[in-house]
Amino acid sequence: MTAVLDRPPVVPRLHRARTRWAWGLGALAVVIWSLAGAGAFAGDVVNPAGTGQFGRFASAALSPALDGAFLRVLADSVLVTVAYAALGAALAVLLGAAGAVAVARTTWGRRRLGWTLSRGALAVPRGLHEAVWGLLLVNLLGLDPWVGVLAIGVPYGAVTAKVFADLLDEVPRSGYSALLAAGASRTTAALYGLLPPASGGLLSYSFYRLECAVRSAVVLGLIGAGGLGYQLLLSFSSLRWEQVWSCVYALALLCLLADVGGRAVRRRVAAPRSSGDRLRRDPALTTAVLGSLAGVVWSWWYLAISPATLVSDRTGEQLRYVLAAAWPPDVDGPLLSAVAAAAVDTVQMSVIAIAVATVGAVLLAGVAARPARASAGRRLAGTVVRLALLLLRAVPPPVWALVLLFVLLPGVLPGALALGVYTLGVLGRLAAEATEELDPRPRAALTAMGAGPVGGWLYGVLPAATGPVLAFALYRWEVAIRDTVLVGLLGAGGLGALLASRVAAFDWGAVTTVLVALVLLTAAVDLVSARARSALR
Amino acid sequence: MSSRRAVRSGGFGEHALNRRGFLAGSAAVLAAGLAACSRDSPVSSSGGSTGSRGSLTVGAIPDQDPEVLQRLYSTLADSMSAALDLDVEYQPVTDYGAAVSLFRTGDLDLVWFGGLTGVQARLQTPGAEPIAQRDIDESFTSVFIVNTGTGLTPADDLGPLGDLRFTYGSETSTSGRLMPAFFLSEQGVDPQGFPGGPGFSGSHDATISLVASGSYQAGVLNEQVWRSRVEDGTVDPAAVVQYARTPEYHDYHWLLSPEAVERLGPDLPERLLEYFTGLPAGDEVLELFGAGAFIPTEASNYDQIEAVGRDLGLIS
Numbered sequence: 001m002t003a004v005l006d007r008p009p010v011v012p013r014l015h016r017a018r019t020r021w022a023w024g025l026g027a028l029a030v031v032i033w034s035l036a037g038a039g040a041f042a043g044d045v046v047n048p049a050g051t052g053q054f055g056r057f058a059s060a061a062l063s064p065a066l067d068g069a070f071l072r073v074l075a076d077s078v079l080v081t082v083a084y085a086a087l088g089a090a091l092a093v094l095l096g097a098a099g100a101v102a103v104a105r106t107t108w109g110r111r112r113l114g115w116t117l118s119r120g121a122l123a124v125p126r127g128l129h130e131a132v133w134g135l136l137l138v139n140l141l142g143l144d145p146w147v148g149v150l151a152i153g154v155p156y157g158a159v160t161a162k163v164f165a166d167l168l169d170e171v172p173r174s175g176y177s178a179l180l181a182a183g184a185s186r187t188t189a190a191l192y193g194l195l196p197p198a199s200g201g202l203l204s205y206s207f208y209r210l211e212c213a214v215r216s217a218v219v220l221g222l223i224g225a226g227g228l229g230y231q232l233l234l235s236f237s238s239l240r241w242e243q244v245w246s247c248v249y250a251l252a253l254l255c256l257l258a259d260v261g262g263r264a265v266r267r268r269v270a271a272p273r274s275s276g277d278r279l280r281r282d283p284a285l286t287t288a289v290l291g292s293l294a295g296v297v298w299s300w301w302y303l304a305i306s307p308a309t310l311v312s313d314r315t316g317e318q319l320r321y322v323l324a325a326a327w328p329p330d331v332d333g334p335l336l337s338a339v340a341a342a343a344v345d346t347v348q349m350s351v352i353a354i355a356v357a358t359v360g361a362v363l364l365a366g367v368a369a370r371p372a373r374a375s376a377g378r379r380l381a382g383t384v385v386r387l388a389l390l391l392l393r394a395v396p397p398p399v400w401a402l403v404l405l406f407v408l409l410p411g412v413l414p415g416a417l418a419l420g421v422y423t424l425g426v427l428g429r430l431a432a433e434a435t436e437e438l439d440p441r442p443r444a445a446l447t448a449m450g451a452g453p454v455g456g457w458l459y460g461v462l463p464a465a466t467g468p469v470l471a472f473a474l475y476r477w478e479v480a481i482r483d484t485v486l487v488g489l490l491g492a493g494g495l496g497a498l499l500a501s502r503v504a505a506f507d508w509g510a511v512t513t514v515l516v517a518l519v520l521l522t523a524a525v526d527l528v529s530a531r532a533r534s535a536l537r
Numbered sequence: 538m539s540s541r542r543a544v545r546s547g548g549f550g551e552h553a554l555n556r557r558g559f560l561a562g563s564a565a566v567l568a569a570g571l572a573a574c575s576r577d578s579p580v581s582s583s584g585g586s587t588g589s590r591g592s593l594t595v596g597a598i599p600d601q602d603p604e605v606l607q608r609l610y611s612t613l614a615d616s617m618s619a620a621l622d623l624d625v626e627y628q629p630v631t632d633y634g635a636a637v638s639l640f641r642t643g644d645l646d647l648v649w650f651g652g653l654t655g656v657q658a659r660l661q662t663p664g665a666e667p668i669a670q671r672d673i674d675e676s677f678t679s680v681f682i683v684n685t686g687t688g689l690t691p692a693d694d695l696g697p698l699g700d701l702r703f704t705y706g707s708e709t710s711t712s713g714r715l716m717p718a719f720f721l722s723e724q725g726v727d728p729q730g731f732p733g734g735p736g737f738s739g740s741h742d743a744t745i746s747l748v749a750s751g752s753y754q755a756g757v758l759n760e761q762v763w764r765s766r767v768e769d770g771t772v773d774p775a776a777v778v779q780y781a782r783t784p785e786y787h788d789y790h791w792l793l794s795p796e797a798v799e800r801l802g803p804d805l806p807e808r809l810l811e812y813f814t815g816l817p818a819g820d821e822v823l824e825l826f827g828a829g830a831f832i833p834t835e836a837s838n839y840d841q842i843e844a845v846g847r848d849l850g851l852i853s
Contacts, residue, residue, distance in 0.1 A: 049686070049776075050750030080579055138635045142644040143628060145578050226579070226629075233631055234604035237740040243604070304578035318642055402743060406750040410702055410736050497737075503634055504708045505851045506657060 019535045027532075031355045034348035038412040045413055050406035057403045060241030064249055073231060074250050080227035081254065083299035084145075084217035088152025089210040090296045092160045095153060099161025105169045106176075106190065123526070125158040127519035129482040130216045135503060140318045145303035146310060148220050148227070152213050163205055171197040200269045203285070207265045210292065211258040218251055219396060219486065228254075229396070236399055244399065252394035259390075259429075261288070322508065329516060330509035338498060339517045346494035346521065349416040349487075350480040356420030357427045357480075358473040364389070364424075365431035365465060366457050386432070393425025401487045415487040415494070419480055427469075427476055434468040435461060471536055474529040481525050485518065495521070591801045592624040593617070596636055597649035601741070601762045601827055603631075616822050620812045623801070633709050637661060646797035647809070649826075652677075652711035652788045652842045657852060659836065660843075664795030667836055668806055669813040670787070671828035675838070677788040678760045679712045682744075683780045684751045691780055698780070699726040701754035704736035706744050709851065711788050711842060712759035713741055719845040720783045728849070742766070749776040761827060787838040791831075 039045060101107055103122060108115035134151040141147050168190075176193030180186070184193075221229020228251055235243035265288045272282060309315065368385045371378065400418035408414045443460030451459070488496015495518055502510040595614065610627035618625040628645060630636045633654045639645045641661045647668070650658055659665045681698060683689045689697060698721070706713025714737075718728035729735065738744045741758040745766060748756040760782065766772050791813065798805050813831035816823055823830065846852035 047750060047752045050752055053746050053750040076579065135634075138632075139638045142639055142642050143630070230629070230631060231604075237742070238602050238604060239740075239742045239746060240604065302579070314642070402739070402747075405747060405752050407752075409752055410704075410733055501708055505853060506634070506637070506661070507850075507853050 017535075023532050023535045030351055034351040034355075034416075037344065037348040038352060038416060040413060045409055045411070047407055047409050050408075053406040054403055057241050057406075061245050063242055064246040065240070065242040066246065070243065070246065074228070074246060077221075077226070077228045077231045077247075078250055078254065079302060081214070081217045081221065081229070081251075082295075083302045084148040084152060084220065084227060085210065085213035085258075086292070086295045086299040087149045087303065087305070088156065088217065089206070089213040090292075091149060091153030092156030092209055092213070093206045095157025096160025096164045099157060100164035100168060103161055104165040106194065119162070120523075122158045122162055123523040124519055125154050126162075127482070127522035128155060128515065129485045130155055131219050131486055132499070132515070132518075134220045136322075139322050140315060141309060142314075142318075144309050145305050148217065149303075149305065151220055152216050156209055156213065156216075160205070160209060164202060167198050167201040167205070168194050171201075200272075203289070204266045204269045207262040207288070207292075211255075211262040214254050214258045215251075215393070232396065232399075236402075248391065248394050252390050255394055256390060264288075325506075325508035326512045328509065329512035330507070331513065335510055335513060339495070339514060342493070342495045342498045342514075343517055343521055345412050346481065346484045346488070346496070347525075349412050349419065349484045349494050350477060350525075352413070352416035353419035353423055353480045353484075354473055354477045356417060357423035357476065358469065360420075360424040361427040361431040361473070362462070362465070362469055364428050365435045365469065366461060368428055368432035369435040370432075386429070389425045389428040389432075391425070392421055392428070395422070397422045397483060397487050412493050415484070418487050419483055422483070423476055423480055427472060430472045431465070431469045434472065435465050438464050467536055471533050474533050474536075477529050478522060478526050481522050482518075590622060590624050592626060593621070593646050593797060593801065594626050594628050594644065595647045596628045596630045596639070596645040598630060598633060598636060601759075601765065605825065612821050612825060616820075617812065620815075621808055633707075640665070640792070640794060643794060643796045646794050648792050650790060650792050651709070652786070652790075652839055653709055653715045653846055653851060654711075655790055655792050656839050656843045656846060657709075658792055659839075660852065662794060664798075665792055666795075666806060667834045667839070668791040668793050668809050669831045670790040670834040670838075671826060672830045672832055673761060673828065674788045674790060675832065675834070676785040677712060678785055679717050679757050679783045680760045680763050681717070681755060681757050681780045681782075682748050682763070682777050683755045684748050684753075684777055685775060686751055687754050689780055691778070693781060695721055695724040695726055695781060698755050699730060701731065702733060702736075702752070703731040704738045704744055704747055704753040704756040706737070706741050706756075706758055707739055708737050710741075710759075711786075713744065713757060715842065715845055715849065715851065716786050717757040717783060718849055722848075745772060745777060749773055751776075755780065765827075786841065787834070790834050790839075 035041065099122070103115070103118045105115060108118070130151050133154055134147060137147040137150055141150075171194055173194075175197065176189050179189035179193045217227060218229040218232070221227040221231070221233065228247055232244060232247040232251075235247065265285065268282060268284055364385055367381055368389060370382060374382070397418050400421050401415050404414040404418050404421075408417070438461065442464070443456045446456045446460045484494050485496035485499060488494040488498070488500065495514055499511065499514045499518075502514060595617065597613070610629060614625045614627040617623070628639075630639065630645070633651065636645065636648055636650070637654055637658045638661075640648050640650075640658045648658065655667065659667075681695065683698075683701070687701060705717065708714060721728045736747070736753055738747050738753075738756065741762040744753075744756040744758045745763070747753045749772070763772075763779065767774075791809070793806055793809065810833060814833065816831060818830065843852060
């Protein structure tokens with residue numbers, strides 16, 4: 001994650017920046033508008049009678065299904081999920097590497113139009129959620145493992161291309177310029193002058209993608225691509241909460257392994273062990289890279305992927321069938337007004353979700369961060385909060401949406417809170433990591449002068465942590481917009497609900513319209529979020 | 538030799554080893570690729586079977602306890618395989634939309650469809666024919682349920698439901714959406730009305746729980762699921778009660794693709810019908826499908842569903 005964003009400079013600012021105030025007030029207004037739109041100020045939103053149903057879900061957490069047959073089913077699904085994640089991430093890195101060349105500023109130089117267009121082209125694969133890609137690909141490829149791999153690899157590839165290009169553009173250019181001046185071709189100069197200094201960041205980010213791919217692989221199961229998510233959906237549809245929790249625990253364990261492994265690699269890249277001999281490779285990193293490559297090979301074998309499927313006559317025929325049905329997009333009045341109304345719901349849902357997650361993350365980050373020195377009680381509290389955050393992001397948003405619907409009245413709010421709770425799981429962890437990386441001295445100084453823990457946190461930690469946490473939150477906002485599709489697919493409103501109903505009716509023309517709206521909305525949010533982030537710097 | 542080349546290319550001795558490692562790695566990838574050709578994927582059927590017997594790919598998404606059938610699918614495949622002398626492969630699918638598309642593309646030969654999804658699949662796959670239905674499917678019914686907090690007592694008039702927060706089941710469910718919407722509109726209740734718009738809980742069990750919680754004040758689901766949940770005690774009669782029952786309609790059926798008939802001979806529909814109707818009472822397969830017996834069916838049984846589907850914009 002650290003590779004994604006520029007860390008704001010830690011220069012103390014003693015004046016209030018006017019643009020930041022404008023952004024802050026604007027954000028507040030949008031949050032209030034969203035809450036009002038979701039009906040949060042208009043009477044009852046809570047349904048206290050539903051606590052019993054919610055309790056059934058919660059109490060099943062203590063008694064997950066553990067019978068032998070079910071655990072065997074789970075073990076097989078875990079393997080499928082891991083294989084999807086590994087291949088999806090590998091494909092994303094390959095596509096990202098190729099795409100980075102196409103969208104890097106270095107490639108385009110001063111030709112701004114070409115650069116803008118190529119960046120814009122990335123918005124299409126990036127704007128659609130993995131689950132949407134999965135739905136579309138099932139129609140082209142049928143029941144083939146390629147569906148899961150491509151559904152992760154294509155949107156992730158586009159994100160990776162953007163990040164890889166930024167990394168390449170941002171490394172110091174002295175070596176590159178020297179090679180060019182010495183008469184090397186641009187390719188050679190890039191290979192020897194840009195790639196080596198960027199390799200750490202590239203590697204770090206690749207492992208971060210692998211971590212995310214595990215969660216996405218589960219989401220794909222929800223639309224029928226097999227694996228852990230599929231088992232979760234089956235148990236979820238008859239509300240067998242004990243089995244649902246077993247799936248959630250298996251998923252949490254997978255996420256934990258991916259987090260710990262990915263974090264170890266990223267730490268190692270950020271702070272390499274010096275060995276005197278500068279040419280020696282870091283054995284831990286070499287093992288991680290070779291291990292991941294072996295994992296990719298194993299996944300290829302395990303899923304029995306056949307490249308021939310992609311170019312078979314049948315695939316071409318299906319592509320023609322779907323394209324013929326999906327083009328031209330439906331543009332009749334009622335549909336367009338439905339799309340506009342749903343888009344407003346989607347924006348409000350994502351804004352509430354991200355606001356809830358940000359507030360929660362700021363409050364929890366202090367406890368969740370691993371302090372350098374701490375008492376046993378403080379350590380225990382930290383572990384509990386970190387595990388809770390892990391569970392929040394291991395329960396898929398659609399499940400949150402249903403259980404929150406037990407205790408909230410129907411509308412945009414249950415879906416928004418479901419996304420908020422899920423995003424809190426992700427954002428809380430990022431915020432904790434950001435807090436760990438802060439300069440510890442201000443707080444130490446306050447404590448030395450007799451400040452209590454709360455005062456020390458308020459004046460020593462919070463001001464410095466706000467910047468990075470807000471930057472992460474803005475970045476996640478774009479992700480949340482796409483995730484609204486996921487809760488929408490199960491009926492919580494917004495463009496996702498509209499998409500689900502049009503797909504169910506096989507109304508491909510309308511599906512195209514909704515997809516175009518989704519891509520445009522995501523691109524717009526991306527722009528606003530980028531502007532806001534640059535105002536924060 | 539290799540180290541000499543390495544020196545010439547300006548590298549260190551260490552690189553030779555890496556190159557060997559790289560070659561070994563590539564060989565492993567290649568070997569795996571080859572091995573993959575002879576392996577069945579855990580997530581999909583491998584396509585056409587090479588055995589001397591023909592092969593049939595079967596899919597089903599039952600709306601009651603889907604996890605039981607999906608995890609015990611070998612029961613159905615083994616039983617069919619033995620009776621029909623075919624290689625029967627069961628393909629787990631979760632999503633009706635996906636099942637319809639897979640039926641059209643020929644990935645699935647024989648599918649257990651709901652009334653509406655069966656019509657959608659038949660319209661997209663010319664020549665597909667309905668084979669069999671369960672005894673209960675020719676007189677299927679849905680029940681409207683209400684939260685006890687509404688104070689409503691069982692009645693035939695659906696009018697009062699129009700003012701309640703109301704949820705259907707899954708969007709394309711025949712018994713949880715399509716036919717109830719039709720009967721509501723027959724009694725003058727706008728099926729897309731309701732305060733705040735109707736919800737889609739996603740499953741029959743979720744409908745019961747949501748109405749019991751009071752988040753939705755009323756809902757509708759398949760009577761078979763309702764009965765079995767009342768019998769096994771999952772329904773709290775103090776929280777949710779039956780309000781009304783719909784008239785009868787046709788629902789689930791087995792649909793056979795024309796491709797399979799072409800491949801396995803024109804007598805395939807007959808052989809399948811014979812197999813399904815010949816299952817002895819109490820057979821494991823019948824129990825998995827919650828049926829007393831399978832009986833024949835025909836396309837005209839679903840004409841009403843098609844008409845309603847067109848009215849609701851679910852068939853275009």
